[in-house]
Amino acid sequence: MENPASPGILIIDDDHSMRQVIALGLERRGYRVRSAESGRAGLRAFDAERPALVITDILMPDIEGIETIMALKAKGGPAAKIIAMSGGGRLVGHDFLKWATHLGADRTLAKPFRLSALLAMVVELIGEADAPKAPGGWRSTAQAQDAGAGSDEGLYGKPHADA
Amino acid sequence: MSVQRLLRAGRGEVAANHQIVQDGSQHDVLNQLAGGLAHDINNFLAVIMGSVEALAEDLAPGSDQQELALTSLRAAERAAALLRGLLAASRPTVSQLETVDCAAMLAEVRPLARQLVRDGIALSLQAPSDTLLCATDRAGLESALLNLIINARDAMPAGGSLSLTAETVSLTGRAAEQLSVAPGAYAAFTVTDTGFGMSPETVRRAMEPFFTTKAQSGGSGLGLSTASAFARQAGGALSIVSAIGGGTQVTLYLRRVTGRIAAAPPPLPQAVAANQNLRS
Numbered sequence: 001m002e003n004p005a006s007p008g009i010l011i012i013d014d015d016h017s018m019r020q021v022i023a024l025g026l027e028r029r030g031y032r033v034r035s036a037e038s039g040r041a042g043l044r045a046f047d048a049e050r051p052a053l054v055i056t057d058i059l060m061p062d063i064e065g066i067e068t069i070m071a072l073k074a075k076g077g078p079a080a081k082i083i084a085m086s087g088g089g090r091l092v093g094h095d096f097l098k099w100a101t102h103l104g105a106d107r108t109l110a111k112p113f114r115l116s117a118l119l120a121m122v123v124e125l126i127g128e129a130d131a132p133k134a135p136g137g138w139r140s141t142a143q144a145q146d147a148g149a150g151s152d153e154g155l156y157g158k159p160h161a162d163a
Numbered sequence: 164m165s166v167q168r169l170l171r172a173g174r175g176e177v178a179a180n181h182q183i184v185q186d187g188s189q190h191d192v193l194n195q196l197a198g199g200l201a202h203d204i205n206n207f208l209a210v211i212m213g214s215v216e217a218l219a220e221d222l223a224p225g226s227d228q229q230e231l232a233l234t235s236l237r238a239a240e241r242a243a244a245l246l247r248g249l250l251a252a253s254r255p256t257v258s259q260l261e262t263v264d265c266a267a268m269l270a271e272v273r274p275l276a277r278q279l280v281r282d283g284i285a286l287s288l289q290a291p292s293d294t295l296l297c298a299t300d301r302a303g304l305e306s307a308l309l310n311l312i313i314n315a316r317d318a319m320p321a322g323g324s325l326s327l328t329a330e331t332v333s334l335t336g337r338a339a340e341q342l343s344v345a346p347g348a349y350a351a352f353t354v355t356d357t358g359f360g361m362s363p364e365t366v367r368r369a370m371e372p373f374f375t376t377k378a379q380s381g382g383s384g385l386g387l388s389t390a391s392a393f394a395r396q397a398g399g400a401l402s403i404v405s406a407i408g409g410g411t412q413v414t415l416y417l418r419r420v421t422g423r424i425a426a427a428p429p430p431l432p433q434a435v436a437a438n439q440n441l442r443s
Contacts, residue, residue, distance in 0.1 A: 015206055015210070017210040018206060018209060018210055018213075021209075021210055021213030021217065022213065024213075024217050025213065025216075028217075028220075059202065066345070067347075085209075086202075087201070087203070087204075087206045087209065088201045088202040088205055098260050099260070099298065099418075102260050102262075103298075103420075110205075111205040111206055111208070112205055112206075112209035112211070112212045112213075112239065112240075113209065114212060114213075114216055114240075115212075115213045115217060
């Protein structure tokens with residue numbers, strides 16, 4: 001059950017499992033969650049929904065997270081809250097999270113992290129969601145609102161209709 | 164980046180009629196492989212930890228089942244800590260990034276550069292008239308550039324010309340791929356000398372730590388390797404173009420930024436701006 005009054009959060013990560021796990025943690029606490037599998041799909045989603053917070057991975061196909069953050073800040077200005085997360089560099093020596101901070105990310109998290117650490121950051125940035133926890137069956141809920149695999153089309157076509 | 168490509172980079176591929184290498188030591192290749200592996204393992208651990216933590220929430224507090232879930236969570240955390248320790252031991256410390264106007268910085272470096280070059284060497288420093296902002300470590304950049312100047316000076320014992328230029332370049336497609344950098348705008352600092360140049364073998368090994376052709380005169384073999392490591396840490400790259408008798412050109416690339424983020428968000432990079440068209 002989604003409460004339209006709850007703060008919206010957009011998750012951008014090319015790893016489907018990662019999106020699922022984060023969505024689960026956030027939905028259980030009453031946040032409205034959308035997710036996208038790439039920087040490009042994430043920017044489209046941001047335009048469509050203007051979420052209160054974006055949680056984005058750094059290393060992704062097509063547009064990397066660094067450029068995604070720059071674009072989000074250009075679109076949303078200081079009001080666009082961003083948490084950047086990264087599992088490290090494909091090119092050793094690049095500190096992507098420092099770059100993310102420099103380019104405007106409000107908080108950063110090195111993977112792996114505890115969901116509770118992420119949730120604490122979310123509360124700090126956009127406050128608690130006052131909606132009740134989502135009922136059981138989180139897996140189908142999280143999957144239903146995810147971007148279609150291999151496509152950034154129809155991202156929000158049926159966010160919860162199938163849940 | 165594929166393993167094959169990393170290994171090719173490690174061998175230092177020949178491009179055109181020059182030897183062009185970037186990040187060419189085997190050590191770098193192994194570091195990059197380790198980094199790629201760590202990235203993937205961290206992602207797996209993140210999923211495991213998040214899932215187990217969520218599972219633990221559903222289990223009765225204090226139950227054996229919940230304790231097993233929490234034990235799994237702690238084991239995953241120990242694996243992550245072990246991975247961090249291994250990576251920290253295998254790569255240099257990351258420097259402090261700040262927004263630096265590199266055009267102004269070059270003007271500050273000029274007196275020291277003049278002091279470093281000897282009589283008989285014509286020194287030329289050319290910086291853009293506008294600001295050239297980079298997210299970098301100022302002291303690290305100054306040190307890297309001075310190392311390049313010293314190398315160029317030492318390549319011209321009989322004198323010659325030494326120039327240091329700074330300009331904005333766009334690295335896309337194959338150029339970005341060759342340098343193992345993300346496509347985008349970069350500040351390119353190029354030190355060119357008219358010295359005796361390097362053989363292909365020397366170019367191939369030039370960025371290896373402790374490799375030097377100046378052992379007799381006290382060369383440490385760390386100048387180029389340190390400059391290369393600095394460039395990579397700051398999200399850039401180092402390239403060498405050289406030929407025996409034809410002088411040497413070393414270019415240090417740093418990711419350019421277009422504004423101080425805290426004051427005003429930068430304009431969209433070209434690639435992102437292009438993608439915005441998808442909105443309409």
